[in-house]
Every structure is written in structure tokens, then in C-alpha cells.
Amino acid sequence: MHTIWKGSISFGLVNIPIKLHSATEDRDIKLRSLHKECHTPIKYEKVCPACEKEIDHHDIVKGYEVTKGKFVVLQEEELKELKEENGDKAVEIVDFIKMEEIDPIFFERTYYVSPNDGGKKAYSLLRKALQESGKVGIAKITMRSKEQLSIVRVYENTLVMETIHYPDEVRGTGDVPNVPEEDEITDKELETATMLIEQLTTDFQPQKYKDLYRERLSQLIESKQTGEKIVTAKEKEPKENVTDLMAALQASIDSSKPNKAKTTKKKATSKKKAQ
Template sequence: MHTMWKGSISFGLVNIPIKLHAATEDKNVKFRSLHNECHTPIKYEKVCPTCEKEIGTKDIVKGYEVTKGKFVVVEEDELSGLKEAVEEKAVEIIDFIKLDEIDPIYFNRSYYMSPDGGNKAYGLLRKALTESEKVGLAKIMIRSKEQLAVIRVYQDTLLMETIHFPDEVRKAADVPNVPSEDNVTKKEIDTAIMLIDQLTTTFDPEKYKDEYRTKVLELIEAKRTGKDLVTVKEKEPAAQMTDLMAALQASIDRTKPKTKRPAKAKKPAAKTSAAGEKK
């Protein structure tokens, strides 16, 4: 399992070196965007619309938009300094609470925690959390973002779940068109509760499948086995001139400056004598 973060978690004077591993993975079917004409994967470039040219990573800086079209530029070394100051205290368990005190809307991502040495301390925290029926609340820095996190026991393994800060959760009161009163009859309520009771069961995650993803994969497999494949159209090689002299002459002709044809000189007008005769 890939290690995505390495550090330590501490509570009181107990320090536990740990590694983080993503506990979940995105199983979406990923498609590439192809050019319909030649089936070549589309290339997305970073282009400055003002300079009208492609730019590289070294030409990019971070900017925070304070008003429309006006930015504050923040350098990477400035952010690094702030990050180092926070990281020193980012992995300390600051509180212990009951898990059911946290509404599920706060939960974000889950990570397994494996001991990186210090197996005894790892086991101590696991046992203490299990018997106290509490979870630890900690702060941790992951991918340049400070996270609030819950540390709990899941199937005999310490699990860390990042949770949103309160200002990251939008207010339910801002949701439009929510009725303020339930205009339903008692009979309707009783019928709805009866239906809920009939459908109530024990949660078994294995019985639930992503049916759409399964059908998409079946479609892809059917096309693959049926040889319904497209191939990237290769670029045609530039025509090669086999005659060396012809190649040289073509190069000369292509680079030869175009010259204007000289204008024809006008003949001087014939002089006439006083008698009117041309000389």
C-alpha cells in the first residue's frame, strides 16, 4: 500500500511514528478526450491569453484575487515558511471526544495509519481508544493544507479521517425553497414510517454495487473483444527528396529574396525646330 505521508502522532508524552495510506480509491471509469478526426489524445497547454504564448511551470506564480483583475502575488518561499511553522504542532491530538458528536457532513477523506516503528505506542493508543469509546481530534498538514482530523479504530487498525473546519461547511439555512412546515397528515406519516420499517435492515456494504460503472466496463469490454477499436493516426512523414541537387535548388528557391523587376526607361522626347521639323 502506497505511503502518502510520513510523520508522527502524539498524545500527551506518547509519540507514535506513523505512515498514512489512502483508505479509499476513486473507481470512476476514466476516459481520454480524443480528436474525432484522427483519434489522437487532446493535449491541454497552459497559455497566457495576454502574451498569446505557452508558458512553463517556472513562469507561473501564485496569486490571490482580492478584487476583479487585481491579485496579491505570494512566493513559494513565503508559503514554505508558514508551512514549517504550522507543521511542528500539526500532529498532536488536542482533544478526545465521542464520535457521534460529529455530524457526518464534516467528514472528508479516510487514511489508514500504520506504525513506522513504535508498535507498542501504536497498540497503546488503539487499546485506549477502544476501551474509552472515544476518538482523538488532531491537526495535521497534508498537501499544503492544514486539516482537522479524527483518529479512531477501524477493524483493529488506526484510521484517520480528515474533517472540514466549520467555515468550510455551508449553512443549511442558505438552501433555497426549503419548506418551513411539514404539511402532512398523520396517516401519511404512519404510512411512511411503515415503509421505512419494512425496508430497515443491517448495513452490509458488500450488497451495494456501482451498477453504472459495471455497465460502462461491460460496454468497453464488448467493444474491445469485438475489435471495435480506433487507432491514433500517425503523422505523415515529410516528403524526402532523393535528388540532392533538387533539394539544394529547392532550398535556394525558398530562401531567395524576391526582387522587383526594374521599370523600363522612358525614351527622351524628340526635339522640334522652329519650322516644326523633328530633329
């Protein structure tokens, strides 16, 4: 399993060297955008609309838009300095709380935590303590130049770290449009709805839920492959070297000039002799 982060977790005087591994993966089938006429993959280029030319990463700087079209430019050195200030690879658990106190709206991404060299015993200690207490740890971690809030908990005998949103990153429900006020619901309506919920209530078995669209798309792609309905992208034709062509033309013109002058001189000499 690929390691995406190395550092340590500390709670009190206990320090655990750890590695983080992504706990989830995107299983979506990736489709390319092709030119309908020749089936060549579309290329997305970074182009400056004002200068009307393609640019590379060396020509790009970061900027924060203050107002429409007005930016504060941030230099790479300034950003690098901020990264170094927040670059500590230590994760400190600052609080312990009950899992049910956190609403799922705060959850962002999950990582498996494995012990690094010499950290197995301390890893086991934290895991056992969390299991016995029924609590989860609240910690801060800096990843990809961003300080993130996270929780540390146990999942199937493995420690996991789950990044969560800060409170100001979660929008208020008051901003949601057209949410109805409390309507009058009859006892019969509520009883029927509750009965339906009871009938559909079951134990959570994640294996029974499948991405039907992805399965059908995979079957469609496979059937087209089997039926040899495969197109070939058109190869890019080499551009004629205009620079070399112009140079060759100019060289031809230049080489013909002395001959022309020589011919003119000969004609003049012949004319004098004839006189």
C-alpha cells in the first residue's frame, strides 16, 4: 500500500512514528474526450488569453483575486516560507471525544495509519486505549501545505485518521433555499411513513450496494472491444518547416543575384563591341 505521508502521532508523552495510506480509491471509469472527426484525444493547453500564447509552469505565479480583475500576487518564496513554518510532521492529539458527537457532514477523507519503525508497541497502546474508552482523538495535521483538523479512531483493529472540515467550512442550513417550515402532518401519514421505514430497516451490509452505472459502462466497453469497434486516433501530420523553407528561398534568390548581374554585364559589353 502506497505511503502518502510520514510523521508521528503524540498524546501526552507517548510518541508514535506512523505512515498514512489512502483508505479509499476512485473506481470511476475514466473516459477521454476525443475529436469526433478523427478520434484524436483533445489537448488542454494553458494559454494566456491576453497575450494569446501558450505558457508553461515557469511563467505562472499564484494570485488572490481581491476584486474582479484585481489580484494580490504571492511569490513562490513567500509560499515556501509558510509551508516550512507549518511543515512539522508531528500530529498532536489535543482532545478526546465521543464519535457520535461529530456529525458526518464534517467528514472529508479517510487514511489508514500504520506504525513506522519502532512504533508498534505505542501504536497498539493507543489502539487499545481508544477501544477501551470508546473515544476518538481530535488532532491537527499539515498535509499538502494545508493545516487540517482530523480525528483518530479504530476501524477493524487498525487506526485510521479522518480529516474533517473546520466549522467555518461547513455552510449554514439557513442558506439552503426553499426549505419548508413545519407542515401539518396527520397521525395517519406519520404512522404510514414510520411503518415503511421499519419494513425497510436492515443491518448495514456494504457488499450488497453496487455502482450499477459503472458495471453497465464496463460491460458496454467490453462488448465494443469484443466486437472490434475500436477507432484509431489520427496521427499528427508533421508541420512544414516554414523557417527552413524561407531560408532556402532566400538563399536561392541570393544565389541568383550575381548571375543576373554577370549576365547584365555581359550584355553591356557585347553591346559596346557591336557599336
